[in-house]
């Protein structure tokens with residue numbers, strides 16, 4: 001990263017202190033570094049869908065290509081209507097974003113300012129931290145319990161300076177999960193003048209037994225925003241489409257500060273098609289369940305501790321994760337070290353295809369050898 005210390009501009013302290021989001025290493029970058037074909041690289045670093053996208057989404061995307069010379073529909077009418085029907089919520093309860101990360105950021109912009117704070121659990125998603133940083137507000141981080149959210153401690157930490165509560169369920173990078181009943185009790189006890197953003201990026205992967213109706217909570221609680229994404233189970237990470245659901249006044253506030261044209265027409269068309277492809281979604285969920293089982297068995301065989309995950313990734317304790325990661329990269333395998341989350345012994349590994357998982361496990365075995 002270029003050093004910004006040389007800038008002679010007068011900059012706000014929180015901007016000078018801010019750190020960029022650290023994404024998974026791109027396939028092409030590693031291919032160039034180690035001099036191999038990009039097809040030879042296995043990337044399990046960004047919790048993408050190993051099945052890719054549904055055929056219906058692919059066809060809609062191709063068909064929409066010719067529209068790229070025009071600006072997209074700023075209101076995203078087609079996708080808003082499709083989501084409204086699918087989720088059975090009014091159209092004016094929806095906030096579309098350039099990925100759900102965009103909606104997380106809108107909430108920070110809307111509610112935070114220097115002197116106030118956002119509250120979230122230890123090991124929370126990096127994008128929460130980045131969004132708070134950009135506003136100059138403080139961070140109130142509540143110690144995790146067994147790598148997940150300690151909801152009682154979070155409730156106890158809310159005070160008159162709390163302007164936003166972020167909670168991801170399932171959580172990233174740990175894959176932790178709070179059962180619906182406990183989460184509902186928590187949201188019900190947060191004061192109504194404190195907004196809660198419930199990030200459900202991995203919602204579609206939840207097994208039936210874990211499902212809960214967070215949209216019913218949105219109907220009850222005017223301070224709740226639920227966010228979801230097309231990046232994970234729908235396999236459209238590269239198109240950048242996510243959304244928030246909140247009661248009309250809150251949604252209107254977020255839409256008021258949303259940048260123009262956040263979703264391209266190509267992304268919108270693909271998302272509309274993906275939304276109706278229930279069969280693809282079911283296949284993605286099943287493949288993920290099988291993939292997680294494959295990872296648990298593989299890590300057991302290697303004798304490595306791991307956390308059971310409700311997402312499409314697993315967190316494995318490998319020891320010196322930075323060193324193991326370097327050895328994996330040399331073998332053409334990209335996973336995600338999570339030292340930045342305060343977990344220097346762990347690697348987060350996305351569930352890939354069966355073959356990708358086999359290759360990654362073999363590379364891990366070799367990387368762990370003395």
Ligand SMILES: Cc1ncc(COP(=O)(O)O)c(C=O)c1O
Pocket residue numbers: 046047098099100101102125168170171172199201228229230231237240241242
């Ligand atoms: C917990 C969580 N929330 C939100 C996102 C953002 O997804 P997107 O911006 O692609 O919708 C991710 C992506 O990894 C995530 O793990």
